Amino acid sequence: MRILHTSDLHIGKNLNDFNLLEDQSYILGRICDIAVREKVDAVVIAGDLYDRSIPPSEAVVLLDDFLSTLTMQLHLPVIAISGNHDGGKRLAFASRLYESQGLYMESIFSSKIRQITLPDAYGEVHFWLIPYADLPTMRGVLTGAAQMEPPDTLSGAYGKLFELNRDRVDFSARNVLVGHSFFARITNGSAEPDALIFSESEVSVGGTDIVDATVFDGFDYVALGHLHAPQKAGLDTVRYSGSPLKYSISEADRDKAVVIVDLGPKGQVSSHPVPLAPLRDLRILTGYLGELTDRDNLPIQNFDDYVFVNLLDEGFVLDAMNKLRVIYPNVLGIRMVAQDEEVLLHPVSTAHISKKSMEDLFTEFYEAARGESLGEEQAQIMEDVFTYVRRQEEGGAGA
Structure with missing residues (x-):
């Protein structure tokens, strides 16, 4: 077999x-x-x-x-x-x-x-x-x-x-x-x-x-x-x-x-x-911002890959994430090696929040805070709480 x-x-x-x-x-x-x-x-x-x-x-x-x-x-x-x-x-x-x-x-x-x-x-x-x-x-x-x-x-x-x-x-x-x-x-x-x-x-x-x-x-x-x-x-x-x-x-x-x-x-x-060969790979790129955005000498061929960037530049780098996204649209985050600081690993926009349900936002918060997923019983409690809150809001709106 x-x-x-x-x-x-x-x-x-x-x-x-x-x-x-x-x-x-x-x-x-x-x-x-x-x-x-x-x-x-x-x-x-x-x-x-x-x-x-x-x-x-x-x-x-x-x-x-x-x-x-x-x-x-x-x-x-x-x-x-x-x-x-x-x-x-x-x-x-x-x-x-x-x-x-x-x-x-x-x-x-x-x-x-x-x-x-x-x-x-x-x-x-x-x-x-x-x-x-x-x-x-x-x-x-x-x-x-x-x-x-x-x-x-x-x-x-x-x-x-x-x-x-x-x-x-x-x-x-x-x-x-x-x-x-x-x-x-x-x-x-x-x-x-x-x-x-x-x-x-x-x-x-x-x-x-x-x-x-x-x-x-x-x-x-x-x-x-x-x-x-x-x-x-x-x-x-x-x-x-x-x-x-x-x-x-x-x-x-x-x-x-x-x-x-x-x-x-x-x-x-x-x-x-x-x-297994993925549709988009996940890569870590290390270098200076100028090198990583030099269109004549880019480090990867599939620009749609998910990338996390270790920037070697010292001091503050203006608008680094957006400059990288022009080349690599799926940037996961940046680590400033000189400052040993990780930035924008989880970029959150108001547009992102507005598209999410309360359940999804709470689930993301829980996973980020606890480092683990909601269990089945916990997820059910969450659903019950938000259902109750919505009913209370609907009742208040109709009063």
Whole structure:
């Protein structure tokens, strides 16, 4: 069986003030092309299909188009789980109905790991799906399912989960696990040196949320999501596919890819990356303003690329952003290297604000202030509050 492994689509995400929907539509089309060219038998999406728990309608349409192309046009089974950015309950809507079309979506954490079985020339391949869940959620579900001490760590919670399910797994057969979290092989209580590559938007708090990847021992392949850089988590058969696009400045130098996994008879597993070329790349340019705007000697060829600029000029540079935008319309921000000062990283205009709903503005504020997305419950509270405020305003206007 040949599997295409991807994750962290983050459909609906903005990069600073730039809507990435066109870029995402393009790259999802390239993933479909790769699925055809590589003659894959199934597609695995390891979480974070959306960028937020309540995605904009355009993002919903794009994901629907992508999944429909894979399942209904290419006739490929798609196995997907929810990530920490997804609204699990929303993704679960009609999920059992979609299975008749070959879409297997597991988005609500359970103490009984969901199993999907697909046939191939060598027999059956069993897929085990673990959607994202935080520690409080896992504690509640696991202690409700069995008499046990509540686990203190996420790694402990995963250990308990596999204790409850290990007898269900036939390790003489071929098994693929799909998960979404921080995983690394832990030795003597700590992760292996340089075990994981993080981007600036991915934060592991003191390593307390890193799960020991040895819980996966015995599985033929482990398809992971959550980290945006393609990498292995200890073993070659335990892999993060990485995101299909560069979603932060810290990812500028990282190539993107999907992973093609070949499962032969039991014990024969191989994988290789297939690079993804974006519609617009993300680059960091460094130099003096005069050099970077010299039309006879420009540092890049695709001026529509997203660029972040490290300016070497000393002292105040008048109207630097607008001068750069004449050449590079998608400037994300400037860092004045001499002053060690970052400016206009998140340019906000009154026109930008006027086009946004209260919900979108609050969501942007929350993400900027907390460095994380609204959870599904938090997003629902936000909706309820703004609905109440609007009703109060309407009532006052009519009085």
